[in-house]
Amino acid sequence: MVNQxxxxxxxxxxxxxxxxxxxKDSFRTDQGQYTNGIHGFINTLLKLYADVKPTHVAVxxxxxxxxxxxxxxxxxxxxxxxxxxxxxxxxxxxxxxxxALGIEWITKDQFEADDIIATLADRGEKAGMKVVVSSxxxxxxxxxxxxxxxxxxxxxxxxxxxxxxxxxxRTGVPPELYSDLAALVGEKADNLPGVPGVGAKTAQKWIDTxxxxxxxxxxxxxxxxxxxxxxxxxxxxxKLNRRLNELLRDMPLEVDFxxxxxRGVDREAVHQxxxxxxxxxxxxxxxxxxxxAEGDSEMASESLAGLEAVTAAPGDLAAWLAAxxxxxxxxxxxxxxxxxxxxxxxxAVASSSGDALVADRVDLSEEDVRAFTTWCEDSExxxxxxxAKAAWHAIKGSxxxxxxxxxxxxELAAYILHPDQRSYDLxxxxxxxxxxxxxxxxxxxxxxxxxxGGGAVDGPAxxxxxxxxxxxxxxxxxxxxxxxxxxxxxxxxLMTVLARMExxxxxxxxxxxxDLHKEFDSRVTRAAESAYAAIGHEVNLSSPKQLQVxxxxxxxxxxxxxxxxxxxxxxxxxxxxxxxxxxREDDRAAAGREFLGQLLEHRDAIKLKQSVEGLSKSVxxxxxxxxxxxxxxxxxxxxxxxxxxxxxxxxxxxxxxxxREAFVPGDGYESIMTVxxxxxxxxxxAHQSGDAALIQAFIDGEDLHSxxxxxxxxxxxxxVSPAQRNKIKAMSYGLAYGLSAFGLSRQxxxxxxxxxxxxxxxxxxxxxxxxxxESVVAQARRDGYTSTILGRRRYLPDLTxxxxxxxxxxxxxxxNAPIQGSAADIIKIAMLGVDRALTVEGLxxxxxxxxxxxxxxxxxxxxxxxxxxxxxxxxxxxxxLSVPLSVGVGVGPSWRAAAH
DNA sequence: ACTGATACGTA
DNA sequence: CGTACGTATCAGTG
Numbered sequence: 001m002v003n004q005x006x007x008x009x010x011x012x013x014x015x016x017x018x019x020x021x022x023x024k025d026s027f028r029t030d031q032g033q034y035t036n037g038i039h040g041f042i043n044t045l046l047k048l049y050a051d052v053k054p055t056h057v058a059v060x061x062x063x064x065x066x067x068x069x070x071x072x073x074x075x076x077x078x079x080x081x082x083x084x085x086x087x088x089x090x091x092x093x094x095x096x097x098x099x100a101l102g103i104e105w106i107t108k109d110q111f112e113a114d115d116i117i118a119t120l121a122d123r124g125e126k127a128g129m130k131v132v133v134s135s136x137x138x139x140x141x142x143x144x145x146x147x148x149x150x151x152x153x154x155x156x157x158x159x160x161x162x163x164x165x166x167x168x169x170r171t172g173v174p175p176e177l178y179s180d181l182a183a184l185v186g187e188k189a190d191n192l193p194g195v196p197g198v199g200a201k202t203a204q205k206w207i208d209t210x211x212x213x214x215x216x217x218x219x220x221x222x223x224x225x226x227x228x229x230x231x232x233x234x235x236x237x238x239k240l241n242r243r244l245n246e247l248l249r250d251m252p253l254e255v256d257f258x259x260x261x262x263r264g265v266d267r268e269a270v271h272q273x274x275x276x277x278x279x280x281x282x283x284x285x286x287x288x289x290x291x292x293a294e295g296d297s298e299m300a301s302e303s304l305a306g307l308e309a310v311t312a313a314p315g316d317l318a319a320w321l322a323a324x325x326x327x328x329x330x331x332x333x334x335x336x337x338x339x340x341x342x343x344x345x346x347x348a349v350a351s352s353s354g355d356a357l358v359a360d361r362v363d364l365s366e367e368d369v370r371a372f373t374t375w376c377e378d379s380e381x382x383x384x385x386x387x388a389k390a391a392w393h394a395i396k397g398s399x400x401x402x403x404x405x406x407x408x409x410x411e412l413a414a415y416i417l418h419p420d421q422r423s424y425d426l427x428x429x430x431x432x433x434x435x436x437x438x439x440x441x442x443x444x445x446x447x448x449x450x451x452x453g454g455g456a457v458d459g460p461a462x463x464x465x466x467x468x469x470x471x472x473x474x475x476x477x478x479x480x481x482x483x484x485x486x487x488x489x490x491x492x493x494l495m496t497v498l499a500r501m502e503x504x505x506x507x508x509x510x511x512x513x514x515d516l517h518k519e520f521d522s523r524v525t526r527a528a529e530s531a532y533a534a535i536g537h538e539v540n541l542s543s544p545k546q547l548q549v550x551x552x553x554x555x556x557x558x559x560x561x562x563x564x565x566x567x568x569x570x571x572x573x574x575x576x577x578x579x580x581x582x583x584r585e586d587d588r589a590a591a592g593r594e595f596l597g598q599l600l601e602h603r604d605a606i607k608l609k610q611s612v613e614g615l616s617k618s619v620x621x622x623x624x625x626x627x628x629x630x631x632x633x634x635x636x637x638x639x640x641x642x643x644x645x646x647x648x649x650x651x652x653x654x655x656x657x658x659x660r661e662a663f664v665p666g667d668g669y670e671s672i673m674t675v676x677x678x679x680x681x682x683x684x685x686a687h688q689s690g691d692a693a694l695i696q697a698f699i700d701g702e703d704l705h706s707x708x709x710x711x712x713x714x715x716x717x718x719x720v721s722p723a724q725r726n727k728i729k730a731m732s733y734g735l736a737y738g739l740s741a742f743g744l745s746r747q748x749x750x751x752x753x754x755x756x757x758x759x760x761x762x763x764x765x766x767x768x769x770x771x772x773x774e775s776v777v778a779q780a781r782r783d784g785y786t787s788t789i790l791g792r793r794r795y796l797p798d799l800t801x802x803x804x805x806x807x808x809x810x811x812x813x814x815x816n817a818p819i820q821g822s823a824a825d826i827i828k829i830a831m832l833g834v835d836r837a838l839t840v841e842g843l844x845x846x847x848x849x850x851x852x853x854x855x856x857x858x859x860x861x862x863x864x865x866x867x868x869x870x871x872x873x874x875x876x877x878x879x880x881l882s883v884p885l886s887v888g889v890g891v892g893p894s895w896r897a898a899a900h
Numbered sequence: 901a902c903t904g905a906t907a908c909g910t911a
Numbered sequence: 912c913g914t915a916c917g918t919a920t921c922a923g924t925g
Contacts, residue, residue: 540920540921542919542920542921543922544921545921545922606919607919610918610920611918630916630917633916635915638916640915640917641916641917642917643917644917645916645917647916647917648916648917648918734914736914737914738913738914739912739914740912740913741912742912743912743913744913805912808912812914816915817914817915820914820915821915824915852916
């Protein structure tokens, strides 16, 4: 056993130290489980692993319940504060982690972790091993010898290495006499009282004089002074202390050293466990720094070892691409990938055989550029790319070429598999699915963000190459789930459609923005000044905190609904307050009304002003606004829009609609067309539920809300009042969001009982809807996920949560996801159909925007009728439901004018 | 410079 | 105590 190193850890002690060292609120899963002790323990383990490089490892844990020590001395380790609530459950999770890491952990009834450690240390030493013990408990000092050292955890994850000399230096006695010292001085943590008046210095002196506790007891009578009396009075306690603090070196333990050899990390188990613990950074470190289990390690080492990356000189890229023609290649770009702002700095390409080439943009010859763009545009040349849309823009911006032939966009594939994540970091995916830990790269370079440029050749090459096995793994998973059509039939081709939409942008009439800005700005100023005048001083009207002081302290208004930090000042609450004040006649009420009115006006005006400002700033030098559509953000399958968000441009108010007047056809185009699905979510509700009455209403082309209201109220649809229709409309939409009677009553400002009655009547008439909604949740709870009509899944683990609030929130998501998600599926199909049809028909008109249930198009001269026909046809026939899909079309000189 | 809270725009 | 988003601002933190 020479040259073997045995690492022994006290699991509870190390975890408990970490628990207090790390801020617990920074380490919490959304399930509410605290993980700071686990996190710290793993950190410590990794540190020890790196320092010790052990051949054998064991982690010992105490068991709850008594030990042989408590039998002898009931108060042993008594008087300790209860385990903090937040520490609960962390020890079993650490044990799960150790299982996943392939590291042995040991408990033994009636014995403490330190006894296990002492016994194993003793056996290890006798077997000729070098032993390292790590524990936060000082008792283990007694184990230190030439072969056994203790690593004592210090603040800031430092480790103090306790050799015999260090023990002597720090305690004044050699390790073998440490227990004697501790017996005299006592150990607070163990509830063992020492001899009163005897501290480390005195004890040390006695030990020096009499050679140890035995000698001291023998000569107890000779020791004079108060401390001598004290010693004699407490002799029994000291003897007891000594018996208790002696660690057992020969406890019965059936452990073979072979079992302590690390079995290697089970990668999948680590991923699963770390997923539930919300550990991210630790994952990569664990996989990189600990030995992998056999099957897993082969893959990783083989992968990285097989890579041969070359830095390209001019001409090399062209030659490389020629040599790898007709191969499926990984493509990794460094640079920027935004619409009209694409810029490549580095190109890395790799083949599955392990050939890779990294070319700096500045080193490309004309021939290289030609070869690269030809390859990019060749739809038969299959590329594997992460964030293909960003790559598309980068290539467009740098070489005016369009990326085609994307076989797999690994980001999209990952999104299909886990739509609830907010981002899909390539490194994480590779670590997770391929088990490779890649060479570092500047963080900025990873996502086609800003590049630091130069240098990091290994990073891009390794990534280009790792994309290939990653794509294989992801595709297999997508396939196994039956989502291949969703990925390759919808999302992947949609990427190109979106890239072009973003690239084209929408023309903006900046004169309109300028006029509106002036107007809104003066409204803001006027409202602010009037508001200040009403209360006699200035205040930041954009600060909810300052507003609360004015409203509830100065003006003495009644408190509104509570928020996390005070009382809400939102428009709804302010309007309520205003209404209350309208009933009062006094001067203070008048001032309050004036302030509230001006505040609401200010809110309104400043929001409009900010909108206009933001949009103005986003107009590029081509006179157009280029949003970015996020294809992998919304958990339901919707798109989202950023920089700027063109999916939330004001539409409801007159003033807001004027902003839409600034969105106009560009040069060479004559009008804007909007086409939107009519009540697509309600139609999906009818289709999915199979409710005969609802389906019939759509087939008959009735006014849906009047029809439903007629049924609910038991009257003829023509007799339904506007108020009744509105209530029913709100409820119909609310149902798809999991609306409760409480919520409905609040929204409609009606009695709870009336809201409940309304819902009862609704479900009475449309029973299939209720059955459907219930079955959706039941199915989701059973399977763990919801599905859209295209099989897009959303996983909702919280459906089985013990926490009512979380569970009910998940239930509402489960109700909504199939409806919202199916609508998203349908318009995505429609977009592909419209795009294809416009091309096939040779039309110059083009889709500019998607706003969830609406497409915005730019219409070329003379194409209006043809486009209207094509788009209507494509959108209405996107899928075949048991109800017709119907669209409304509007055309005009601006987005506003195109409304209908 | 970043983060969380608040408020508010859209479907 | 109705889903899905993005953005602006403030206020606290580093």
